[in-house]
Amino acid sequence: MSQLAMGLTSEDMECCICLQPYSRTEKIPRMLHCKHTFCGPCLQTMSSLQSGLLTVRCPLCRWITCTVPILTLSGSLWVNTEIWDQILDRQQEEEEEEEEEEEEEKEWMGANRQTQTTTQYECSPSGHSGLRLKLQKFLRRMKHKVL
Structure with missing residues (x-):
């Protein structure tokens, strides 16, 4: 099924912060609790430790996602499976x-x-x-x- 059939645009297939396409290795699409999706490295950059919790403020809606610092950020946030499934197809x-x-x-x-x-051999295609x-x-x- 194509991205358009799934309701995904080309913009949905890239992180809106770094504008790099999502991948299954380095730029994994992760969802904040507000359901907005960003790549793992950008989320890591935006995260901060506050009152013993690892927090990320969504740059789109300002919703604050909190996780326990025992888990890594990537270990505590869900992968956006709709985008994940389209990465390999793309x-x-x-x-x-x-x-x-x-x-x-x-x-x-x-x-x-x-x-x-013979005259055309001077510039090879x-x-x-x-x-x-x-x-x-x-x-x-x-x-x-x-x-």
């Missing part, structure tokens, strides 16, 4: 798209080599393939942000 889609683009690039390069004349792939990746990211 990564798989991007990998499949990249593989398709690489295959198309190889096909194009093969067809282009057959039609090149293979030298530009990295730029083309970077541009395609950039445009794909921009498309996801617009959606």
Whole structure:
């Protein structure tokens, strides 16, 4: 099921503080008690110890989430499973798209080599393939942000 079908936008798939995409390793999406979600490192940065409790004030609604300091912040806050489930799907889609683009690039390069004349060899298209792939990746990211 796509992110839009689940009601998730591309903004929902990234931490609104650091603007980095959530991941299953470093930027795990964790929910405060107010149900707003941020990545673990940003929550850790926002946390403070007050009256023997580890507290995090939500930057969106100002609700204060308190946890016991015995547990780590990541150990006491729930993972946003709606986002968590979409992380792997999104990564798989991007990998499949990249593989398709690489295959198309190889096909194009093969067809282009057959039609090149000797004067066209001065500037090899293979030298530009990295730029083309970077541009395609950039445009794909921009498309996801617009959606």
